Structure formats: C-alpha cells, structure tokens
Amino acid sequence: MRGDRHQFEQWRRRRLDEVELDYLFLDGSHFKCHANAAAEPVLAAWGIDTDPKPVFVGLDAASSESGDAWEGLLTGLGERGLGCPLLVISDGAPGLIGAVERTMGAALRQRCLVHRARNILAKVPKNAAAEVKADYWATFDVPENIEPGRDAVAYVHKRIDAFAKRWRDSYPAAVRCLLDDRDSLTVYLRFPREHWPRTRHSNFIERTFGETRRRVKVIGRLPGEHSCLKLVWAVLDRASAGWRGFTMTPAGLRLLQDLRRSLHDPPTQLPQRNSEVHTEPGVAPADPVGAIA
Numbered sequence: 001m002r003g004d005r006h007q008f009e010q011w012r013r014r015r016l017d018e019v020e021l022d023y024l025f026l027d028g029s030h031f032k033c034h035a036n037a038a039a040e041p042v043l044a045a046w047g048i049d050t051d052p053k054p055v056f057v058g059l060d061a062a063s064s065e066s067g068d069a070w071e072g073l074l075t076g077l078g079e080r081g082l083g084c085p086l087l088v089i090s091d092g093a094p095g096l097i098g099a100v101e102r103t104m105g106a107a108l109r110q111r112c113l114v115h116r117a118r119n120i121l122a123k124v125p126k127n128a129a130a131e132v133k134a135d136y137w138a139t140f141d142v143p144e145n146i147e148p149g150r151d152a153v154a155y156v157h158k159r160i161d162a163f164a165k166r167w168r169d170s171y172p173a174a175v176r177c178l179l180d181d182r183d184s185l186t187v188y189l190r191f192p193r194e195h196w197p198r199t200r201h202s203n204f205i206e207r208t209f210g211e212t213r214r215r216v217k218v219i220g221r222l223p224g225e226h227s228c229l230k231l232v233w234a235v236l237d238r239a240s241a242g243w244r245g246f247t248m249t250p251a252g253l254r255l256l257q258d259l260r261r262s263l264h265d266p267p268t269q270l271p272q273r274n275s276e277v278h279t280e281p282g283v284a285p286a287d288p289v290g291a292i293a
Helices: 002-013 067-079 094-103 113-121 126-138 150-167 172-179 193-199 203-217 225-240 250-263
Strands: 021-031 040-049 054-061 087-090 108-111
Touching (some): 002 225, 021 054, 021 094, 021 203, 021 225, 054 225, 067 094, 087 094, 094 108, 108 113, 113 126, 113 172, 126 150, 150 172, 193 250
Parallel strands (some): 021 087, 087 108
Antiparallel strands (some): 021 040, 040 054
C-alpha cells in the first residue's frame, strides 16, 4: 500500500514538459468518500500525444464539477509543463466548458456525441427512442469521398438540419437539444478521418470509470478522499497501459501539422496560478484546412 501511495504521489507531481498532446479528453465520475456526504466527483484528464500514444495526465478530487474545480485541475497541468492541445473532448457541462475556455482558449472543443445522444433521447418517448437514436447517429455518417475539414463539417450540418426537419413537430425539445451548441458537435471532422470514431466522444474514460465503480460497489464508501483517488488512479493507470494509440496516415499527419501551425504557432502555454498569461476563449486563427462556417 505504501508503495502504491508513493507511486501515486510521484505520478501526480511528475513534470509534463515533454508531453505534447493532439487530443485531450476530460471526464468526471462520482464516488462516496466522506461520511454523511453525497458522492463527490473525481476529475480525470487523458490525452493522445503526437506519437500518437495515450497518456494519462491528470486526476483530482472535487466537491462538485464546477468551473473552479475543473480550472484548478487544468491550471495544475499547466504548472507541471503541459501545453495546450489541439482539441479538447468533453461533455457539455457549463462549468467544464467555461474552465476549458479560460485555460485552453487556443484549443478547439468537441462536445461528446454520446452525452448529447443521451440528452436527446431523454426527451423522446421510449417507443420512439430506437428510431430517433438510429437517425441521430446516421447524421454523423460521412461518405468516404468527402475530405476532412470544411466539406465534412458542411455535410453533417445539412444532415443535422434534415434531422431537425424530420423530428421538430413530434419531438421539439429533442430537436432544440440537438441544435443547441451544434457547432461543437462537428469540430472533430476537421481532424484526420481515421481518428473520428475516437475523437467524437469522451466515453472511453467513462467506461474505465465504470470499472472503478464496480470495484467499490461492495465497499459502499471509500475510507477517505486520498484512498478514493489512489484507487481510481490505480484502475485508470492500469487501464491506460492497455489503451490503443491512434492510427496515423501521412495525410492525417499533414492535417495535424497544418492545424498545429494555425492554432499554436508559437506554442501556446496553459495559464498558471497568479500568472498574467491569458487566452481568448473560443478564438483561434483561421484554419487552412477548412474552418467551421
């Protein structure tokens, strides 16, 4: 146990100066670790570096998934040397989005399509859910002859309009849910096609969180915050060793290089506590491979 604790402390304090991420995935999950208190979130960050291999970079406990909590985690990563990624993938929680915009304003942001699907289906009766779900996912199918970038984004936005036209009379709340923040649903289409299946959602780390919850279910409540973090870290760290990297084609590599030049030339550092470095949220230079219209 002492060895595990030592390894965990070394991991959470290690420098990240040599880690350059293309993609950063953010997600949280709730665990009971304090007596007479509701379950509280553990926030996690992992990414795909430029090799492109998976890297588990951050983990922290919080009392809520507030903007301050997420900003603390992201700022801490910057203090340890992590630079700004090209794309951040997360759910649509306002606190999380705000924290990303304040700390990683030079990055693009992709809203998790799995979380959005759940939001939409929650507004649809069960007897229609299967049909609406199938139509939702078909919306994001892009023919092979359409290149990543402007054309792929425009194609899917037409499909989103078609989905809205089909279902707006029957399920207007579901359609409004899809159209809200719609631009954030298609940002992944600006990146290499071979990465699309894994960059359009943050569900992978959520599944790993599920394994952790199964392990603690028999306990009911963990004996404290540090024990909770250490257990979650142990499961995620072990799982990350088996995570697959991304396939990289020459065309995909060129596309990422073009995006890196347009977004991070010169390289963008994350703001640190008491730092005067600020980034403008949501502002990025023009994309030579096709910006969102």
